[in-house]
Each structure stands twice: as structure tokens, then as C-alpha cells.
Amino acid sequence: MIPSKARYFGLFDLSKLTNRGFIFHLLITAISFPFLAYGQFAPPAGQAGSDAIHADSNAIINWASHVLVQRGFQQIDDVSYGYASYGNEVDATGKADGLVVSLGDGGSAVLQFDLPLFNGPGADFVIFENAFDEQFLELAHVAVSSDGQNFFVFPAQSLTDTTEQIGTFGTLDARKIHQLAGKYRAPYGVPFDLDSLPDNTFLDKNSVTHIKIKDVVGVLDSDLGSLDAMGRLINDPWPTPFPSSGFDLDAVGVIHDASNLGIDVTSAEKFSFWPNPFKNGFYIKCEAASVVRIYNQQGVLMTEQQLVFCENYIDATIWNTGLYVISVSVNNNLYQQKVIKQ
Secondary structure, eight states: OOOHHHHHHTTTTGGGGGGGHHHHHHHHHHHHHHHTTTOOOOOOOTTTTTOOEEEOOOTTTTEEEEEEEEEEEESSTOOOGGOOOOOOOGGSSSSSSOEEEOBBBTOOEEEEEEEEOOOOOOOEEEEEEEOSSSOOOEEEEEEEESSSOOOOOOOOOEOOOSSSSTTTOOOOGGGEESSSSSSSSSTTEEEEEESOOBBBBBOOSSSEEEEEEEEEOOOOOTTTTBBOTSSSOOOOOOOOOOOSSSSSEEEESSSGGGGGGGGOOHHHEEEEEEEESSSEEEEEEEOOEEEEEEEEETTEEEEEEESSSSSSEEEEEOOOOOEEEEEEEEETTEEEOOOOEE
């Protein structure tokens, strides 16, 4: 029998999580849980209030380049079915394209990147699964590491009812799921913000080198099932005794990495903007008549305007705080920079 906390953290190093910051974080979560039980989290992609990010979003600047998969069984309580076998490891690298690798019950994948991720404003990376609709969802825990040895898991919440097992082709409500990969249909991904993790001396949030994704075993069995941060069993479709069992990993997109720290010199030569960060709005100046389009982190177009040679003011009073992408078209060439609203 596996201890309950060990089942939640799975392959993650629990010993590195037992510090005051983490304990405080769990206490705050525990206090707020009665309210969350009656509330809702972000809804499905395309609905008002959703934080889903499209695979074509301009906010995504890079993708995972390496992956190591440890497959789980197709059905954890009947090993005669064998291991999940659908897809190949390479299918989880590069852009989200619908090609996936299936992890199986409790299987995991560790992904690496060409450049370390860092903790920028808002979401820092996004994970894509291949859910075909908004209700048949397969979930996974997510953890990060800055050394490839000590992993720290995002504290997930599952408010799905656990009085009855969700069957093989059953459905879930994304509004009752928080900080679990797989809650959105393809080609939308679930964003993760490194600020959601408590500070720890073993984790450098400005140099994240590995992301671990571990399949949620959705069986309502206290010995075999997966738990959320509150020790609650996570109910998701089970069993799935097929080669494509478990979480189907498509891709991991990067929003903030070391390349964000530099300045695109070509863009800087074609247009300038200030201040950055800004509060209510900012100015843009171009060397020629141009068209500017500004997108939020989800790739939603916030404004499109014709620019003149002189200073142009962009009013962003009603925009949410976070990262935005300025895309300027000059003589059929496209230049981009990022700006932050405080």
C-alpha cells in the first residue's frame, strides 16, 4: 500500500517539499477549500473566463526539445493488458500538432528545453493534450525542476464528485479542475504559472530545466488512485485498457525562457515603445506608416490600429495585468516585442 502523500507526489521528491513555505501554502489551501467546493475554476476553452491558450498563440516562443517517457500499465489493477504503447517519445516534442505519446496509468514524461524557463509575469508554460471535446478529459499532475533531480508539483484541485466512478468514456467538467494538465480540448493547452509554487531553496524559478508530467490514475480506489493537493481522490475516465491508455501528451509550449531576457534588435530598429512595464497605456513610435496588432497571452487580439510616424498612444486601461505581444507590420515585414501591464 502506497502512503497517500506519496501517491499524490508520485515520482516527485516529497522530502524537498516539507518546508515552512510549502506547509503554509497547504494550510491556506485547506482553509479555502470549503469555499472552493462550491465555486468554480476556469471554464472550457472559448468560454468567458477561460485561461486556455491556443497552440498558435503568439505568447508561445519555444517548445520542448527532449523527452523521456516512462510508460504505465494500460490498466493498473490488471497488468495482463500490458503497458500503454501508443505514439512515440518524439511526438511530445516540438509544436502541438495532434501527434501524442500515451503515458498509461501513472506513467510519466520528463521534458527538457533548449533554454531554461524563467518566472515571468503570468503563465510561464502551457501543456497540450489531445482531448477531442470539452468533456472527455484525461488529466495529469505537473511538476518542475531546476536540476533534474528535485521536482516540485503544482498543487492541484479536483472538485469532481467521487461518489461514483467516471467510466471509460465518461465526462468531466473543466470548471471543477485546477492546475491539472488535460482540462482543455485540443488545440488548446493548460497554462502554468511558476508563482503558484511556494519558494524553495532547491528550486530556481528563473532557471527551470525540466518539466515532469505524471498521469492521473482516475480510479476511486484509495490504494491505487491519484490524489489532489487536499488528499481528495481525482475522478477521471477509468479504466482505459487500450494502447492509448492514460494522459496523451502532445506538447509543452514555452512562454518565458532565457530568450525573453534579450531584446530583438531588428524590432527595436523598426519601432520603439514606452514605458515598459505600463499601467494604463503606452506609446509606440515607428519609422514608417505601420499596422500594429496587440495580443494577450491567450493569443486573443486586443487591438488593431494604423500607426503614423509620430508617437501613437495605446489605451489599455481595461486590459488585465500580464504579458502582451506587440506585433507591428512595416512594409510587409512583421516585428514583435513583448510589453507588460502592471
